[in-house]
Amino acid sequence: SPAQFGCLSWSLCENKLLYVAEKSKNSSGEGLDGESGGRKVSHTRDRSVYWEDWGEALTNKSVPVICAVDLQNDTVAVLQGIPADVSPGQALWAPDSQSVFFIGWYHEPFRLGLKFCFNRRLENSLLCSPVPTWFQPERLSGENLSVSCPRLSPDGSTLVYLQGAVFGPHSQCLSLQQVLMMVCVEICCLIYSSETRSLSPCCFHVLSFLCHIFIHLSVFSSSDLSDPSQVYGSWKLLTVQRDLMVVSCSSPNTPPTLRVGFLPAAGEAVTWRTLQEPIMTFDFQWSVLDVSPPPEEDNNHCSGLDFGAVLVKPSRPLGETRTPLVVFIHGGPHSQFPAEWNFTTAGLVKLGLAVLMVNYRGSTGFGQDSILSLIGQIGNQDVKDVQRAVLTALQTHASLDSKRLAVIGGSHGGFLSCHLIGQYPDFYRACAVRNPVINAATLLGTSDIVDWRYTSAGFPFSYDQIPSAEALAAMLHKSPISYAAQIKAPVLLMLGGRDRRVSPHQGLELYKALKSRGSPVRLLWFPEDGHSLSRVDTQEDCFLNTVLWLKQHL
DSSP states (O other), rough: OOTTTEEEEEOOSSSEEEHHHOOOTTTGGEEEEETSSSOOETTTTTTTTOOOOOOOTTTSSOOOEEEEEEETTTTTEEEEOOOEEEEEEEEEOOSSSOOOOEEEEESSSSSOOOOTTOOOEEEEEEEOOOSSSOOOBBBBBBBBOOEEEEEEOTTTTEEEEEEESSSSSSSSSSSEEEEEEEEEEEEEEOOOOOTSSSSTTOOOOOOOOTTTTTEEEETEEEEEOOOOTTTSSSSEEEEEEEEEEEOOOOOTTTEEEEEEOOOOOOOOOOOEEEOOSSSSOOEEEEEEEEEEOGGGGGSSSSTTEEEEEEEEEEESSSSSSSSSEEEEEOOOSOOOSSSSSSSHHHHHTTTTOOOEEEBBTBBSSSSSHHHHHTTTOOTHHHHHHHHHHHEEEEHOOTTEEEEEEEEEEETTTHHHHHHHHHSSSTTTTEEEEEEEEHHHHHHTOOSSOOHHHHHTTTOOOOTTOOOOHHHHHHHHHTSSGGGGOOOOEEEEEEEEEEOOSHHHHHHHHHHHHHHHTTOEEEEETTOOOOOOOOOOOHHHHHHHHHHHHHHHHH
């Protein structure tokens, strides 16, 4: 079951188990009519009724239900009493093994894409009783909030969860909320969760970002737990069992390695032990670049913001005096490139290319102001940031070849890649993109996250929004298709036929625009893949074709 809804929770007495299942469309011969706001219809009368789903990677999820297994009575019961406009998930037993905490996603008036979106309106930690006499759930969180990851302390006295705003950026800084004796208080502001945007199921004793911070809930203190004697770019907490922490450590030149350590006494350091050394390390050089925008590129509403990039390059160029540079841009746009192992980057560097992974303003890990600075500025601020990072790398690393530059990326990274070769047509010599956003105006009616299409362009979103000429014009103006006639660099397009986030017709728009002008372009179509192009054979195909494309044109 996907992380958005799924759970497998044992009761404290170990006689009961919770899990989430998809309600059968044929249960009781009835289902939900997607055209009538929830009216029940008989599927024996109309099998063509439309069922909404939860979008990208969740196309077979529509109406989740919470099931409780009673091992003593050998029974399975579906949790009743949940409001009809709420889809439940992430359930866990209360300490009495009779009540349940769970998250409830509102799905009226229609469902928005849930994958990678942590800003949906929710009913947090609704309290129900899994017995035949159900009662109305009780809301524990505030109104009009987005929440996730309820976790209960081992003694059952404390419930914590992550909380953020509804709509706006899909990934943003979150607050950590604590419920004590049914009283909710904010205990720590702007705690940003890890790359998975979640709390570990065994988060108690440690709640962390990249496993660096130990937070003591009773005294609100924190301390650094990483090992200063070991230079790793990234530390990730995998789990905590009692006081034993298990972490994964890696760097751009070092594949992940497992390490363990016990939480120390106050004032003492952790003694870390390595369980599994990496199979191999690579002779790559890597460094983190700090980039400051010039005054003319500063954001008037969020001024003084810096950003960063991770540069990885071969220690010894392969028979050449200067190394070609590949600019690698992440999607999201609110995500990041940590200084960790990345197989795409490692493969390119092993083949003799340098790679610059850019965390433009709007990337996570730089604070809420940085995230908010990108709202309404896509196609402008982020494009200039990437270009500024490239210029900084070229100025500070003389071994890079400024005449052989390429740009690659997926989703919003593809959006920026296509912007760069359009806005700086004589600067880049090749481009390879996966499921790029090409025309935000035409994407408005096909994406599962229509809210972000408005927000990213600087317009407020509401469910009853009707596209206006002003909004559509702004979206078109901010899109790479506006610069398509200026593109000179050869473009490789890789598209997933089942992409619900960014329709493959986006890439087809650019393909036709370039083909009609005689510009070099190649399109790879993966009919069974979605937005992430995550099938193993697809990843292999994309990497090999990207390498061959760069080798041909650099």
